[in-house]
Amino acid sequence: xxxxxxxxxxxxxxxxxxxxxxxxxxxxxxxxxxxxxxxxxxxxxxxxxxxxxxxxxxxxxxxxxxxxxxxxxxxxxxxxxxxxxxxxxxxxxxxxxxx
Numbered sequence: 001x002x003x004x005x006x007x008x009x010x011x012x013x014x015x016x017x018x019x020x021x022x023x024x025x026x027x028x029x030x031x032x033x034x035x036x037x038x039x040x041x042x043x044x045x046x047x048x049x050x051x052x053x054x055x056x057x058x059x060x061x062x063x064x065x066x067x068x069x070x071x072x073x074x075x076x077x078x079x080x081x082x083x084x085x086x087x088x089x090x091x092x093x094x095x096x097x098x099x
Contacts, residue, residue, distance in 0.1 A: 010046055013047070014043070014050045017043060017046075017047035018047060018050065018051070021047045021050075025051065025058070029058060030059045030060075030061075031058065031059070031060045032060075032061050032063055033060070033061075033062050033063070034062070034063050034065070035063070035064055035080060035084060036064075036080070037076065037079070037080035042084075042087070045062050045084055046087050046089075048060050048089060049087045049088040050088075052088070052089065060090070061089070061090045061092060062081075062089045062091040062092070063092055063094060064077045064084070064091055064093045064094070065077070065093075065094055065095075065096055066094065067096060067098055068095060068097060068098065074095065078093060080093075081093050
């Protein structure tokens with residue numbers, strides 16, 4: 001898992017979200033967060049990764065859903081997982097069939 005430093009804007013967002021994420025975690029030791037790859041999801045994922053690096057007991061993981069509704073959705077999900085890994089958050093892609 002990468003532990004690269006966040007850029008100044010991402011760090012500012014992460015710090016702003018830190019109290020919200022800390023309150024949501026409320027002592028949890030394992031957290032899974034869904035991430036669509038949009039800016040809101042990635043900002044929350046960055047905040048979660050930031051907490052996970054500072055709290056060794058916290059096991060954090062991101063889940064990315066490949067909905068298979070559009071051509072190339074698997075590639076998109078893979079890119080999101082790479083972004084999450086770059087933030088320092090383990091990511092798992094799950095493909096689903098939507099009827």
